[in-house]
Amino acid sequence: MIPLEYELLLSALLLCIGLYGVLARRNAIIVLMSIEIILNASILNFVAFSAYNNSPSGQVFALLGIAVAAAEAVVGLAIFLSVYQTHGTIELDKIRILKW
Amino acid sequence: MLENEWLAWFILLLPLAAFVVVGLIGRRLSEGGGHVVVGAIAGSFVISLYFFVQVLQEGALGEGVFHRLVGYVWLPSPISGTQIEISLQIDNLSALMLVLVSFLSMLIAIYSLGYMHEEEGKPRYYAEIALFVAGMLGTVSADNFLQLLIFWEIMGLCSYLLIGFWYHKPEAAAAAKKAFLVTRVGDVLFLIGVLIIWNQFGTLRFTEIASRLSVLSPELLTIIPLLLFGGAVGKSAQFPLHAWLPDAMEGPTTVSALIHAATMVKAGVYLTARSFIFLVPAVPNVQAPFTAILVIAAIGGFTAIFSATMAVVAYDIKRVLAFSTISQLGYMFLGLGAGAYLMATELANGGEPNSAGYSAALYHLFNHAFFKALLFLSAGSVIHAVHTNDMREMGGLGKHMPVTSTVMLAGALALAGIIPFSGFFSKGEILAVTFEVGAENSVFYVLYVLGVLTAFLTAFYTFRLWFMTFRGEYRGHGHPHESPSVMTVPLMILAGFALVSGLLVYPMQGFGNLVFYEEAHAALPLVGVPIQEYLLEAISLGVAVLGIILAWTVYATRRIPAERFTRSPGGSFVHTMLTKRYWIDDAYDALGSRVVYGMARGLDWFDRKVIDGIVDAVGRGGMATATGTDVFDRKVIDGIVNGLSLETVRTSWRWRQRQTGQVQSYAWVVVFGIVVVVALVFVFGPILRLLGGR
Numbered sequence: 001m002i003p004l005e006y007e008l009l010l011s012a013l014l015l016c017i018g019l020y021g022v023l024a025r026r027n028a029i030i031v032l033m034s035i036e037i038i039l040n041a042s043i044l045n046f047v048a049f050s051a052y053n054n055s056p057s058g059q060v061f062a063l064l065g066i067a068v069a070a071a072e073a074v075v076g077l078a079i080f081l082s083v084y085q086t087h088g089t090i091e092l093d094k095i096r097i098l099k100w
Numbered sequence: 101m102l103e104n105e106w107l108a109w110f111i112l113l114l115p116l117a118a119f120v121v122v123g124l125i126g127r128r129l130s131e132g133g134g135h136v137v138v139g140a141i142a143g144s145f146v147i148s149l150y151f152f153v154q155v156l157q158e159g160a161l162g163e164g165v166f167h168r169l170v171g172y173v174w175l176p177s178p179i180s181g182t183q184i185e186i187s188l189q190i191d192n193l194s195a196l197m198l199v200l201v202s203f204l205s206m207l208i209a210i211y212s213l214g215y216m217h218e219e220e221g222k223p224r225y226y227a228e229i230a231l232f233v234a235g236m237l238g239t240v241s242a243d244n245f246l247q248l249l250i251f252w253e254i255m256g257l258c259s260y261l262l263i264g265f266w267y268h269k270p271e272a273a274a275a276a277k278k279a280f281l282v283t284r285v286g287d288v289l290f291l292i293g294v295l296i297i298w299n300q301f302g303t304l305r306f307t308e309i310a311s312r313l314s315v316l317s318p319e320l321l322t323i324i325p326l327l328l329f330g331g332a333v334g335k336s337a338q339f340p341l342h343a344w345l346p347d348a349m350e351g352p353t354t355v356s357a358l359i360h361a362a363t364m365v366k367a368g369v370y371l372t373a374r375s376f377i378f379l380v381p382a383v384p385n386v387q388a389p390f391t392a393i394l395v396i397a398a399i400g401g402f403t404a405i406f407s408a409t410m411a412v413v414a415y416d417i418k419r420v421l422a423f424s425t426i427s428q429l430g431y432m433f434l435g436l437g438a439g440a441y442l443m444a445t446e447l448a449n450g451g452e453p454n455s456a457g458y459s460a461a462l463y464h465l466f467n468h469a470f471f472k473a474l475l476f477l478s479a480g481s482v483i484h485a486v487h488t489n490d491m492r493e494m495g496g497l498g499k500h501m502p503v504t505s506t507v508m509l510a511g512a513l514a515l516a517g518i519i520p521f522s523g524f525f526s527k528g529e530i531l532a533v534t535f536e537v538g539a540e541n542s543v544f545y546v547l548y549v550l551g552v553l554t555a556f557l558t559a560f561y562t563f564r565l566w567f568m569t570f571r572g573e574y575r576g577h578g579h580p581h582e583s584p585s586v587m588t589v590p591l592m593i594l595a596g597f598a599l600v601s602g603l604l605v606y607p608m609q610g611f612g613n614l615v616f617y618e619e620a621h622a623a624l625p626l627v628g629v630p631i632q633e634y635l636l637e638a639i640s641l642g643v644a645v646l647g648i649i650l651a652w653t654v655y656a657t658r659r660i661p662a663e664r665f666t667r668s669p670g671g672s673f674v675h676t677m678l679t680k681r682y683w684i685d686d687a688y689d690a691l692g693s694r695v696v697y698g699m700a701r702g703l704d705w706f707d708r709k710v711i712d713g714i715v716d717a718v719g720r721g722g723m724a725t726a727t728g729t730d731v732f733d734r735k736v737i738d739g740i741v742n743g744l745s746l747e748t749v750r751t752s753w754r755w756r757q758r759q760t761g762q763v764q765s766y767a768w769v770v771v772f773g774i775v776v777v778v779a780l781v782f783v784f785g786p787i788l789r790l791l792g793g794r
Contacts, residue, residue, distance in 0.1 A: 019771060022764070022767055023764055023767055023771065024764075031764075092762070092763055092764055093764070095761075095763070096760065096762060099759045099760055099761025
């Protein structure tokens with residue numbers, strides 16, 4: 001049995017990697033992938049606590065999370081495609097219309 | 101009891117209505133409303149005559165008549181007799197005055213139709229004439245002093261307006277102002293007198309006052325008639341308030357005839373006659389104010405000769421007549437004074453009072469009104485023909501204007517006092533009474549001598565005027581012609597009166613019967629032609645004839661040229677003095693310009709520097725406060741408001757800068773928020789829990 005601490009540490013590590021990707025990378029695809037990583041970190045948390053508590057509900061949420069992630073990737077990629085068509089780029093620091 | 105009393109009100113109301121009508125719509129009436137005014141005054145005359153006849157029938161021949169027509173109660177009072185009313189008094193004197201005034205006004209108004217025919221502003225003229233007539237009729241029919249004063253002032257106003265009828269002429273405007281201001285001096289005295297009367301008696305009614313006379317102290321009994329006489333001095337142009345009347349000749353000649361010869365200037369005499377209730381107290385144990393009587397007689401006698409001397413040198417035909425009017429009014433006051441003295445002494449001696457002087461003065465008023473109106477209107481006729489007032493540019497007019505010259509001769513004979521013209525009777529009687537009173541007080545002998553000298557001068561200047569105008573060669577320009585009959589007919593009527601008004605005393609059995617001033621003296625002896633005074637009459641007639649002869653020698657035959665007198669040094673000084681009117685006008689002007697203007701300048705300085713200074717300082721203080729408030733408002737209040745808004749804008753601007761549009765910067769904020777929340781929960785949560793004790 002892997003101790004819970006290890007799993008939580010891994011999850012935190014994934015979160016940090018994801019955050020770094022979200023905050024630091026310019027490419028929207030990379031940012032989307034980093035968001036997937038953050039999502040997977042939380043899913044890993046669910047699974048870890050589910051095993052630790054012998055409760056299956058965490059695994060149910062993990063499955064739900066994977067489905068949400070898939071949907072999110074679909075929606076995100078569609079948005080990026082649309083953005084690319086209108087702006088000609090998906091570099092995030094070049095898309096600045098979300099302001100005053 | 102008078103029949104149809106109510107009609108008496110129409111004596112006043114008719115001219116007043118004419119004033120309103122002509123004043124409002126005179127422009128659309130024929131002759132600028134002249135016909136309406138003549139009609140109204142004629143109506144007044146007919147009604148006055150109706151009452152005069154009633155008064156005569158009721159007992160003027162031997163008894164006094166007194167009627168009071170109670171009218172509108174103006175200021176009611178709980179105490180009976182003290183309310184102030186507008187009421188009429190119809191007695192011998194006022195009935196006579198009403199007839200006299202309305203008759204002369206009517207004739208002069210008719211004459212105006214011709215004389216004023218070509219004037220601009222006729223509606224104004226006729227409206228003012230109508231108002232004047234209403235004022236004069238109201239003055240002589242008032243039953244109390246206040247009402248008398250009101251109508252008296254209406255007359256003063258009309259006199260001012262009519263003297264200034266040609267207001268675009270500076271001399272006329274100045275003369276009007278002078279007349280108004282000089283008479284005002286007298287009017288103020290009169291007003292003070294009325295106020296003292298009210299204070300002392302609580303009533304202003306003549307009859308009430310006469311019966312309560314014992315409440316007065318002797319000093320007040322002297323002061324009140326003198327104050328009333330002050331009003332008379334102003335209105336009747338006696339010395340020292342005589343200066344306005346000669347200048348008043350700047351008005352139309354009809355105005356001079358009506359206001360400044362026949363009627364208004366007589367109001368002063370009328371007022372003094374009414375104030376006999378003070379001068380000759382009818383109640384027992386009240387000593388008559390002999391000082392006041394002497395003052396009245398002395399001013400009258402002095403004015404008579406004083407003004408006659410000035411008439412001798414005047415060249416303006418109307419001014420000669422104006423000076424003559426002042427002089428004749430002086431005679432009337434002399435007669436009233438002498439008469440009052442005579443009556444008062446006889447009452448004091450327990451005898452029957454003799455009203456000789458009183459009735460002689462009013463008789464002279466009556467006669468003078470006719471012949472002076474006649475003289476003025478004749479002068480107007482002459483002026484109408486030759487278009488100048490200067491007698492040096494006249495002469496020889498007798499050929500061109502036979503009617504005017506004849507009627508003016510009648511007037512001149514009446515004024516000079518030649519038998520049988522009216523002036524002879526009344527002037528002789530005044531002088532006779534003055535001489536008679538001299539036995540009581542020798543001052544009256546002096547006044548008698550002055551009066552006789554005046555009679556001489558009167559005859560002289562009157563015929564100087566007549567000879568210079570109608571005899572010799574014509575010295576003017578153009579071709580003078582006789583006036584139209586609308587002017588000559590009134591002249592002829594007046595000439596008839598100048599002849600017969602003196603003889604009227606015979607059928608009336610003495611003039612005294614016509615003018616008793618109150619009931620108490622109803623049974624006075626009849627006074628008319630003084631049979632016993634032949635010598636005195638002969639003296640006054642003799643000096644008059646002498647005067648005419650002198651005038652004839654100097655101005656008609658020129659046997660003694662007038663220049664011989666004026667060339668000698670003493671003579672030329674006298675001539676200058678008289679021409680300058682004894683420098684009294686100059687003195688008044690100097691007084692006005694030096695003293696009054698000096699005071700005015702002082703007050704002006706005070707006003708500008710002190711009063712204005714205070715006002716300005718207050719203004720500046722207000723200004724400074726306002727500026728301060730303005731600065732505070734702009735800087736502080738606006739600063740706060742502007743600062744708030746500016747800061748809001750700046751803050752919002754700064755915050756706006758944070759909306760970069762960079763998704764990742766938003767993400768940073770989200771992360772930062774999460775970190776903060778976590779920090780709060782895990783760091784501050786335990787601390788708070790510790791502090792809360794939970």
